[in-house]
Amino acid sequence: MTKLCKRITLFSILIVFLLTTVCYGATGTEYVKVRIRYPRVSNEQAALKGYGSISVYEINEYPEELFNLNSNQVNVQLDSYKYYHIELSDYYNSYEKALSYAEEFEDIFGDEFYPYYDGESFRVYAGFYSSRNDAGSLLNQLNKNGYDAEAVNMGYKGIVVYNEKNKPVLMFDNSTNLHFTSYYDKESIDMIMIDNRPYRGYMGFKIIEERLVSINFVDLESYLYGVVPNEISASWGMESLKAQAVAARTYAIYNKSPRALYDMDDNQNSQVYRGYNSEKESTDKAVDETRGEMIYYDDKLIQAFYHSTSGGSTESTENVWFENLPYAVGVDDGYSDRSGSPYNEWQKSYSKEEIIKKLRDDGNDVRELYSVEITKVTENNRVVECIFSTDIGEILYKKENARLLLGLMSSWFDIVNGNVYYFTNEFTYLNENRTIPSRGGGSSGILDNIVDAEEVEEEIEDFKSLSSGGIIGKTVISDSGTSKITKDTLSVISSKGISTLKTDSSSYNFEGRGWGHGIGMSQYGAKQMAEEGFSYDEILKHYFTGVTIR
Incomplete structure (x- = not known):
């Protein structure tokens, strides 16, 4: 049979198939195109x-x-x-x-x-x-x-x-x-x-x-064999693996683009895909037992986003990116909190020079940084606006852009200290007229006030006058007298417990919760839900509002 005849025959078969198939399912083979960057x-x-x-x-x-x-x-x-x-x-x-x-x-x-x-x-x-x-x-x-x-x-x-x-x-x-x-x-x-x-x-x-x-043209289910064990631990409960398989399948088909050279990358830009050698028996089973199943909202495929750890609540898409997706709204997520994820809490420190470099690498002609301040957060605790005060003025970063600039694990973060510190005895100075800021530029609840030596006898009028600039050389007042700080770090006690802060004012300490953008399914939350007896469809419906699985 000639090549032309083959094409005509197969094209006729394809037309019949399209006329008899309403949507993707077990009767057809779906392929995806994946750009292979590794190895x-x-x-x-x-x-x-x-x-x-x-x-x-x-x-x-x-x-x-x-x-x-x-x-x-x-x-x-x-x-x-x-x-x-x-x-x-x-x-x-x-x-x-x-x-x-x-x-x-x-x-x-x-x-x-x-x-x-x-x-x-x-x-x-x-x-x-x-x-x-x-x-x-x-x-x-x-x-x-x-x-x-x-x-x-x-x-x-x-x-x-x-x-x-x-x-x-x-x-x-x-x-x-x-x-x-x-x-x-x-x-x-x-x-x-x-x-x-x-x-x-x-x-x-x-x-x-x-x-x-290089572009791997592979059928969808085979692609998932190489994705699921690289996106979630193959040793976790089967229902969490099934939830991941359905989410990954939905994500892949949603992102298919017939006219593009490839649909997805093999890394975190899309879904981590490592091919045949990475396949595991448990995740293969999860793929097989959910074959063809995907997530729909209003009879349309959703963008099935997922992330590692929510930190206690997921986030609505419009608060991280810009589009409002009705099925991807923030939900309370105690499951992720109880999961034992190592990413429930994290800390990250940068010097002033490191942040200046990040700003310059992002196209800002900055030479000096005065402060970093969080000015707006969502009801789900994620940063919406972050202002960098610099020699060229205030630079505003919104939503996910702030955490991406800083290279933080999530946008749920506080700035524990920076160029301005708020230190006070929480028993002596905390009253209705003196509320200590909880975000953007300071740390509160520190036992003992820090001031310059010559200011020991002066009355403190407001918190901003307590400290500006570095801590080294400041004098600590306590019930045992006064002493100067000479060490690079300072351990402090508050209602949150013991924290260690860098005493150099040119350092910025960030404390946060969770890992990832916080949209959609928390993988550690799915793990915990599976351990608590929830089925994979119940897991998906917890994280995606108003959806159906079929």
């Missing part, structure tokens, strides 16, 4: 290894096998703009025929000849020359023998495949959709290794910004 070690080449001879597929709406490379190991390389090739004018309808002619030309002319595929047909190409002049000798020989040929430069539009003997066996145009795979008998599936890591499905390549980008 890629080079932007210009990638090593492929098969479990048998490597086959080449063209993938448009479906995978179609074109030919076999008769090798189980090849190296795929970006064809540099500096190389010229000789292009012969004749077209061939198969790789095998082009390869046969290439081998004949090699026997006659003694140079490297190889098939070239442009997406429609095959030609024969020759050589890798640094200039047109270098290609001139062979080009003249070909022309004298009656062959129509010319020297061409691909200009970062060509991809070359070398076999294990470092001989070119194929060049193809970047506009094609060629993918590589092999058959793995043990699993009875198509699978391929790239840079020694195995992936189910097919591995394709595109040139993006003069880089060779």
